[in-house]
Amino acid sequence: MKIIPEILLDDYKKNFPKGLEDKFDALHDAEISNDSFSFYTSVASVFSSKIEGEEIELDSYVKHKRFGIEFLPDYTKKIDDLYNAYSFAKINSLNKTSIAEAHKLLGKHIVTKHQQGKHRIHNMFVTTDDGRIEYVAALPHQVNEEMNAFYEDVESLLKMELIFQEVFYYASLIHLVFVKIHPWDDGNGRTGRLLEKWFLSEKLGEKTWFVQSEKNYYQNHQLYYSNLRRLGLEYESLDYAKAMPFLEMLPKSLLL
Incomplete structure (x- = not known):
């Protein structure tokens, strides 16, 4: 792996x-779902958006979404966009091009059109509600190189034979490494x-x-952010030893 660390894999599998x-294996769809509506895609879209303050x-x-009841557009549009991105992911392979397309969908009402699916060219800071800097992301000149390494690692992992625990390990790290690079605006x-x-x-x-998983992260969002901060202030x-x-949060989603 070029950028996705494997240092915790053995301990992760042991525990x-x-x-x-x-x-x-026992998971199944909700009865309310049908050919044009997915309840669990709604759950994912709502709680992932709520983490971001929606x-x-x-x-x-x-x-x-299911019964066509109308609300003010501002109440639902960003969640609709994210729902569309999840729907897109369900029928498309995971790769560099499709990741950019997914961001175009979910970012439709978040960033301007010329920023959708494009790596940022500006400095990026994650701040607290009271304006303190809690994380400094990869510098603009690093983003393309780091993301190319990320895309290559994802491609390699998709080709590997992985056991169940390893799949969860790498899925969590894909999430973590991506948000630490913070490639979008x-x-x-x-x-x-x-x-x-x-x-x-x-x-x-x-x-x-x-x-x-998104519901789990939202219900434990203070812990979610605390665990993200553990790794350090600057990219x-x-x-990643911390x-x-x-990484232990994702498997707990199966207990909901």
Whole structure:
């Protein structure tokens, strides 16, 4: 691997909760879903958006998406965009081109058209609600090189034979490494969570889309952000040896 670290893999597999593969195999779609509506895609879109501060409730969104109940466009449009990106991922292979296309969909009402699916060319800081800098992402001149390494690693992983625990390990790291590079002007968190599930689906099949990882991250969003911060303040000095608490969150989604 060029950029996705493997240093924690052995410990991760040793401590992986038992019985989760059976729980994964038992996943099934919700009765309310039909050919034109996916309940669990709605769950993913709503809770991934709520992590980013969107004021939307799952019940309202299901009424909008499944039953056609109208709300003000500002209430649903970003979630609709993310829903479309998940729908796109379900029928397209994971690669550099499709990742950019997914960002064009989910970023439709987040960034301007010329920024959609394009790597940023500006400095990027993640700030707290009170304006403090809590993370300095990869510098603009690093982004293309780091992302090319990321795309190559994803391509390599997709070709590998991986056991169940390894799939979860690498899916979490795809999410983590992506958000640490922070390649877009906005929509990085939404994309990272989508990529995690997209990789799982490539390896484990359709049941992946029923995993409620976004809901788990939202319900534990303070821990989610705390675990992201553990690695360090600046991209140049990230310590992936401290990533285990973050990596352990995804498997717990199977317990919901």
